Structure formats: structure tokens, C-alpha cells
Amino acid sequence: xxxxxxxFNIAHVAGLARLALTPDQEALFQKQLAEVLAWxxxxxxxxxxGVPPMAQADGPHAPAxxxxxxxxxxVPAALRNAPDTPGTxxxxxxxxxxx
Amino acid sequence: MTTPHPDTxxxxxxxxxxxxxxxxxxxxxxxxRLRDAGAELGAVLTLSADRAxxxxxxxxxxxxxxxxxxxxxxxxxxxxxxxxAGIRTTAGSRMLHRYIPPTDATAVARLEQAGALIxxxxxxxxxxxxxxxxxxxxxxxxxxxxxxxxPGGSSGGSAAAVAARLVPAALxxxxxxxxxxxxxxxxxxxxxxxxxxxxxxxxxxxxxxLDQIGPLTLTVRDGATMLQAIAGGDPLDxxxxxxxxxxxxxxxxxxxxxxRIGVPRHLFESGVDDDVRAPVLAALDVLSARGxxxxxxxxxxxxLAIPVYYLIATAEASSNLARYDGVRYGVRAADAEDLRxxxxxxxSEGFGAEVKRRIILGTFVLSAGYRDxxxxxxxxxxxxxxxxxxxxxxxxxxxxxxxxPSVAFALGARVADPLTMYLSDVFTVGASLAGVxxxxxxxxxxxxxxxxxxxxxxxxxxxxxxLRVADAFERDTQVWRQAPSGARHHGxx
Numbered sequence: 001x002x003x004x005x006x007x008f009n010i011a012h013v014a015g016l017a018r019l020a021l022t023p024d025q026e027a028l029f030q031k032q033l034a035e036v037l038a039w040x041x042x043x044x045x046x047x048x049x050g051v052p053p054m055a056q057a058d059g060p061h062a063p064a065x066x067x068x069x070x071x072x073x074x075v076p077a078a079l080r081n082a083p084d085t086p087g088t089x090x091x092x093x094x095x096x097x098x099x
Numbered sequence: 100m101t102t103p104h105p106d107t108x109x110x111x112x113x114x115x116x117x118x119x120x121x122x123x124x125x126x127x128x129x130x131x132r133l134r135d136a137g138a139e140l141g142a143v144l145t146l147s148a149d150r151a152x153x154x155x156x157x158x159x160x161x162x163x164x165x166x167x168x169x170x171x172x173x174x175x176x177x178x179x180x181x182x183x184a185g186i187r188t189t190a191g192s193r194m195l196h197r198y199i200p201p202t203d204a205t206a207v208a209r210l211e212q213a214g215a216l217i218x219x220x221x222x223x224x225x226x227x228x229x230x231x232x233x234x235x236x237x238x239x240x241x242x243x244x245x246x247x248x249x250p251g252g253s254s255g256g257s258a259a260a261v262a263a264r265l266v267p268a269a270l271x272x273x274x275x276x277x278x279x280x281x282x283x284x285x286x287x288x289x290x291x292x293x294x295x296x297x298x299x300x301x302x303x304x305x306x307x308x309l310d311q312i313g314p315l316t317l318t319v320r321d322g323a324t325m326l327q328a329i330a331g332g333d334p335l336d337x338x339x340x341x342x343x344x345x346x347x348x349x350x351x352x353x354x355x356x357x358x359r360i361g362v363p364r365h366l367f368e369s370g371v372d373d374d375v376r377a378p379v380l381a382a383l384d385v386l387s388a389r390g391x392x393x394x395x396x397x398x399x400x401x402x403l404a405i406p407v408y409y410l411i412a413t414a415e416a417s418s419n420l421a422r423y424d425g426v427r428y429g430v431r432a433a434d435a436e437d438l439r440x441x442x443x444x445x446x447s448e449g450f451g452a453e454v455k456r457r458i459i460l461g462t463f464v465l466s467a468g469y470r471d472x473x474x475x476x477x478x479x480x481x482x483x484x485x486x487x488x489x490x491x492x493x494x495x496x497x498x499x500x501x502x503x504p505s506v507a508f509a510l511g512a513r514v515a516d517p518l519t520m521y522l523s524d525v526f527t528v529g530a531s532l533a534g535v536x537x538x539x540x541x542x543x544x545x546x547x548x549x550x551x552x553x554x555x556x557x558x559x560x561x562x563x564x565x566l567r568v569a570d571a572f573e574r575d576t577q578v579w580r581q582a583p584s585g586a587r588h589h590g591x592x
Contacts, residue, residue, distance in 0.1 A: 008463060017417060017462040018424075019455055020443040032517050033460050039518060040406040044472065046480050053478030054485060056308035056338070057294040057534020057559065063337065077201035083431035092426050095438050 008034055104580070108173050108267040108321035112214075115172030116164045122155035122172035126216045129174035132265040133219045136585065140263060141240045142256040144179050145220040147186045154216050169324050171214030176269040178257045179220040180227050181312065182301035183207055186217075190303040191225040191235040191253075194429045194449030204301025205336065206270060206312045206329040213328040221256030221269060225451045226420065227277055227305045229253050230523040233514045234453040241510070242285060243583040244549050248507040251281030251523075254315065258285040261315045262550075264582060268316045268325050274305050275408050276502075276527025278313040279539040283502035283552020286541045286579065288322045288569070289315045293560050294534035295340040297326070298333035306415035307338075309408075309531045317579045319540055319570040323347035326562065340560070350563050351570040356390035358568060361495025363398045370525065372505045378543025378551045379501045385575050386499070386568070396491040396498065400484045401529060407484060408528040409521055410464050410477035416454075417461030423449060456517060485533040492535070492558045497568050500526055502539040502552030526554060536562045540569040541578035550578070 010030040014021050021029065075090045084093040103109035114120045130148050137143035151174065158164075158172055177183060180190045182200035189195045207217060224234040232240040232255030240255040242248040243263035250259040254271030258281035261269050271278040273291040282289025290313045297312045304310065314325035330344035362383060367376055383393055425431035425445030432448050435441030450458070464473035491498055504525055513520040530537035535556060542553035553572070557565030573579070 010459065013459050013463045013466065014455075016466060017458045018421075018439075018442040018446050019450070019458065020447045021455070025452070025455070029456055029459060033456065033463070035518055036409065036460060036521070037463075040410055040473070040477075043403060043406050043410065043477055043480050046403065046476075046483065048476065048479035048483070051479040051482050053475050054482040054532075055478060057485070063341070065334065065337075073201060078427075080201065081198055081428035083425055083429070094426055095435050095441050097438050 008037060106264050106267060107317050108170065108324060109318070111173045111267050112169065112171055115158070116167070118164070122158040122216060123152065125172055126151050126155040126174055126218060129218045129266050133176070133260065136263055137219065137260060137265050140243060140259045141238050142222055142259040142265070143219045144189060144222050144237055144256070145187045147183065147217055147219060150186060151216040151218045154211065158214060168213035168328070170210060170328055173215050173268065174218045174266045175210055175215040176219040176221050176257055176260050176266045177207060177217055178223050178254050178269065178271045180223055180272050180303040181207060181270055182303070183217060183220065186220060188220065188303070189237070190227070191223045191237065192449065192451065192454070193236040194423050196236065196430070198428055200301070202301060205298035205333045207301065209329045210270070218266060219260070221254070221260055223256055224253035225454050226303065226416070227253040227272055227274055228416070228453050228457055230276070230280060230520055231508070231510070231513065232256065232281070233510060234451060236451055239510055242507045243585055244286065245507070245547060247509055248549070249284065249510050251284035251507060253277040255281050257315050258282055258287055258289065261285070261287045261317060262583060263585065268314060268321055270312060271315050272302055272310060272312050273531070274309045274412060275531050276524045278315060279502050279527050279537060279552065279554060280524065282315055282539040283554070284507040284550065286550030286581070287315050287317055288319050288538065288540050288579070289313065290322045290326055290538040290562070291530065291536060292326060292330065292562055293340070293536045295338050296330050296536070296562070298336040298339050300333055300335035304419040306412040307419065308415060309412060319566060319573050320348055320351055322538070323351060323566045323570070345563060347563055347566050351567055353571050353574050355386070355568050355571045358391045358497070358564065359394050359495040360386055360391050360568065361394050361396035361491050361498040363396050363401065363491070363498065363500055365397060366401055366500060366526070370504055371501055372545065374545030375501050375503070375505060375551050378545065379553055382542040382553045382572060383499060386572055389571050389575065391568070394495045396494055398487055398491060398529065400480070400487040403480055404484055404529045404532060405521060405525055407477045407480045408524070408532060409460070410473055411481060413457045413461030414465050414474050415461070417458045417465060420454070420458055453517070481532050484529060488529055488533040488535060488556070496558070496564050498556040500554050500556070502526060502554040506545040506547070506549035506551060530556050535559045536565050538565060538569055540573055542572070542576065543578060
């Protein structure tokens with residue numbers, strides 16, 4: 001694993017995560033997360049050749065179900081918590097995407 | 100069988116079924132306590148009086164109370180990461196501070212079918228991310244044993260409410276220890292079932308390969324009863340184990356003779372406070388006297404569990420929390436210039452500092468060029484940790500170790516140092532990663548009279564042995580009967 005302090009560009013990663021940080025937050029998180037990553041480097045020292053990655057505990061893995069239409073959330077219920085709906089149509093309104 | 104204690108789930112069900120009291124009276128008493136003491140503790144975010152009283156009226160009108168469910172007439176609080184139809188569910192976040200779920204979580208629906216009265220939503224760390232309940236957007240929860248200390252987290256409100264006898268039972272959720280650690284800090288029984296045992300449909304997702312819902316109660320028997328009510332396959336959660344839940348409570352015989360209890364003593368030697376180590380070692384003596392065989396086991400990968408957990412949990416969280424975009428539900432920042440600006444500002448205004456830290460860490464470990472080095476590597480080491488625990492559980496039927504390395508710490512003591520805070524989970528994350536059941540049962544008191552939890556870890560799918568060992572221990576010790584001084588008991592009972 002590379003040197004984490006050097007590699008970890010907080011502004012870039014926050015952008016990927018769609019988070020706008022203040023300069024104070026950027027400085028604080030850069031320091032704190034570099035510490036966490038340096039400590040996580042213990043993991044990189046463990047030999048894992050041939051060890052399969054574990055995505056979840058063993059058990060039923062998403063068993064297939066019948067391909068049948070079943071009742072789901074009604075549209076008014078799905079819209080009830082929306083921050084902005086036009087009211088005249090069952091839609092979520094967002095700022096203009098295409099100019 | 101003797102009459103159960105009136106503060107317990109079993110006691111309150113029996114009082115209702117016998118006709119000593121009505122569901123309405125039990126409901127009103129719980130609501131009053133939650134309103135008064137619950138506010139002092141910061142444990143309650145929303146009361147659900149109307150729904151609970153309506154449900155109580157139905158139960159009171161039932162012709163045959165004995166035919167009602169195993170939680171009939173029992174007030175239950177629910178962690179605010181678990182959805183309740185028509186009742187605000189915030190997950191401790193500004194992002195969801197007005198969110199009203201359209202449906203119940205499966206666990207909540209099953210509790211009501213079993214006769215429970217859902218009386219309140221409890222405070223928690225934001226999106227269940229925390230070990231002290233100080234990361235709630237609605238303020239911290241206080242430990243009923245010492246109001247200057249944390250109740251643990253993230254199910255701190257549920258643990259504090261049960262420990263303070265505001266309700267006999269509560270639901271929590273446990274990703275890396277969020278049921279067990281607060282149960283230990285507050286002196287109640289907290290169960291994390293086998294991963295897949297309880298449906299997560301309606302649980303606000305944090306890290307899906309780790310999240311589980313579990314009960315917090317005063318006694319182990321109550322925990323078994325409540326777990327049985329919520330367990331079992333669910334078509335709404337494809338990761339659930341389809342087998343029906345066993346009758347765990349019926350298996351609590353007190354007989355654990357010949358049971359092999361694996362003890363990873365090497366973990367006790369350093370990094371555990373003396374006032375925790377002493378009651379845990381004393382608990383092993385109690386179990387020995389019950390006829391168990393103590394077996395030394397080694398968990399050689401244990402020191403890796405915390406970094407592996409934080410790499411995997413944050414990666415999953417960064418993906419799960421991408422849904423909070425200000426479009427379909429939750430808050431939206433005002434006056435955004437365009438869609439991207441709306442996303443950035445909504446998420447920056449809606450999430451608190453710890454959630455942002457974890458999303459950023461998780462985004463980093465999944466990002467191009469780093470995914471294999473961090474995330475996939477952590478998943479490989481997770482395999483080794485799980486194998487390590489499974490190997491120990493071949494030498495023993497259950498494992499016993501402290502729930503936490505210290506008693507409840509002071510509010511504010513660790514909040515500025517995430518790394519130290521993360522280490523609070525050192526003994527709980529292993530079972531989470533392996534997907535095995537684990538629980539905390541009160542085993543004594545440490546510094547300043549604060550509770551200490553004994554953690555029992557079972558084999559995957561074998562909650563029965565874990566619960567039987569914890570129950571047998573509890574029969575001899577009855578630590579739960581000691582209540583924090585502020586807790587009000589049933590008058591005259």
C-alpha cells in the first residue's frame with residue numbers, strides 16, 4: 001500500500017462523494033483519515049495469496065423468486081417525502097440538467 | 100415458574116394477560132416515563148402515542164388475552180434507524196429529520212403482530228455510525244448510570260431506555276457492535292443474531308454485509324422471546340435465512356453442563372482495563388461452577404478486525420448513502436445552481452461530520468487505483484478473520500470475552516479522535532465480520548459502579564447455545580436486577 005498521506009487527496013475524494021467541505025473540514029478530515037489509513041496499512045502486510053475475498057457471511061445468496069408482478073409502493077406514497085414535486089404530475093422535480 | 104419481575108418483558112406481558120393491568124395503562128406509563136426521564140437522558144426522538152394507544156385498545160378488547168402473542172401488551176421502543184409507517188424516522192440525521200416512512204420495517208410489523216406496543220423511536224448515532232451516541236444530529240444520549248458518560252452507540256437511546264426501566268425492551272441495530280456495546284455500557288442484555296436471521300427490510304442501510312437488527316432487554320429470556328418474534332425468512336430481504344425461528348426461550352433450561360466455552364485469554368492481557376477484566380474473569384468462574392469446560396482458544400487475526408471492519412463498512416456506507424441526493428426523500432439544499440450543486444450542498448448540509456468522514460474514507464477505498472489495495476484486500480483478510488473465529492468455534496461451543504475494553508467513557512472524551520473511538524469496538528467487530536451471533540450480558544460493575552458486559556459468541560445459526568449459556572450465567576448472577584439510581588420501578592411491585 002502506498003504512503004497514504006501522500007496519496008490521499010481529500011478534495012478529490014470529497015468531490016467523488018458529492019460532498020462540499022469547508023477548508024477547515026478539509027484540513028481536519030485530511031489529517032484524521034490519513035491516520036486511519038496509516039493504521040489500516042496493517043492489513044496490507046497480511047499474506048493473502050489464494051484467499052478469496054468475503055463479500056458477506058455464507059448463507060443463502062439471493063435465492064431466485066418467481067418472476068411475477070407483485071404489489072409495490074403506490075405512487076402517492078413514494079412521492080410523499082419528496083422535497084419538490086410539481087403537484088400536477090407524479091414527478092420528482094430537480095434543477096435543470098440540460099441547458 | 101416464579102412470577103417474572105414486573106420491569107421485564109415477561110412480567111409486563113403476564114400482568115396484562117392475567118388482567119392485573121390493561122395494555123392502555125402499561126402504554127401510558129411507558130409514554131410518561133419516556134416523556135420525562137427519556138428527555139433527561141436524550142434517549143427519545145419521537146413518541147408514537149397515537150399508534151401505541153390505538154394498538155392497546157385493540158389488545159384490551161380481545162376476548163382471550165392468553166391467546167395473544169408473546170409480547171402482548173408490552174411497550175417497546177425502536178431505534179430510529181428502523182422504519183415505522185407514519186412515524187418520523189430520522190436515523191439520527193438532519194438529512195431525514197422530516198422523513199415519514201410509508202411502510203413498517205418487517206421487524207416492527209412482526210413485533211406488533213406479536214402484541215407489542217411501539218411507543219417511541221430512540222436516539223442513535225447518525226446512520227448508526229458511532230460508538231458513543233455523540234454523533235446524533237439531535238444531541239447525545241446520556242448513560243443512566245452516570246449522566247456525564249456515554250451510553251455507548253450506536254443504539255445508545257435503546258440501551259439507555261431499557262436500562263433506566265422506561266421500557267422493558269427495545270430494538271437496536273448492530274453493524275460492528277451497536278447493540279452489544281451499548282448493552283454492555285448500560286447493563287442490559289443485547290443480542291446480535293446470525294447475519295441473515297432477522298430481515299433488514301426497512302432498516303436504514305449502513306453496511307449491508309454487516310447490518311443486523313437485534314433486541315435489547317433486561318433479561319436474556321426476554322431477549323430470546325423478542326428475537327423469536329422478529330426472526331425468520333422475509334421475501335422483502337433476500338439475505339434472510341429461510342428457516343423459521345426456533346423456540347429459543349424454551350431451550351433456556353439452565354443446564355450447560357459439558358458445554359465448551361472458548362476463552363481467548365491472549366486478548367485480555369493488554370488493552371483491557373482492570374475493572375473490566377476482573378468481572379469477566381469472575382464470570383468465567385461462575386460458568387465453571389455450572390459445569391462448563393473452559394478451553395483456551397487463540398484468535399490470531401483479532402488485531403486486524405478493526406481496520407478490516409472500518410475499510411469494509413465505510414466502503415459499503417459510501418455506496419448505501421449515495422441515495423441521499425435531495426431528490427426522492429430527505430432534505431434538499433435551497434437555491435442550488437444546478438443538479439451537481441444541489442447534490443453537493445444537500446449532502447454537505449444534511450450529513451454530520453462522522454458520516455462525511457466515513458463516506459469519504461469509503462469512497463477512497465473504492466476509488467480507481469485503490470480498490471484492490473484497500474477494499475479487496477480487506478475482504479480477503481475478512482475471510483481469514485472468519486476462518487479464525489470458525490476454527491475457535493470448532494474447539495468450543497461458544498466463545499466468551501469482554502464486550503468492550505473499558506466501562507462507559509465520559510461524554511466528549513473520544514469524539515475528537517476517531518481512531519480512539521473506533522477502537523472501542525475492538526471486541527465486537529470480529530463476530531460482525533464473521534456473520535456469527537454474539538450477545539452481551541451484564542456480568543458485574545467496574546469503575547464508579549458502571550456496568551460491565553460479558554460477550555458470548557456463538558456458531559453461525561446457533562443462537563440457542565449462546566442464549567442458553569448467557570441465561571444460565573444470568574440465573575446465578577442476576578446483575579440486571581441492579582438498576583441505576585434514577586430508574587423508577589413499578590410502584591409496590
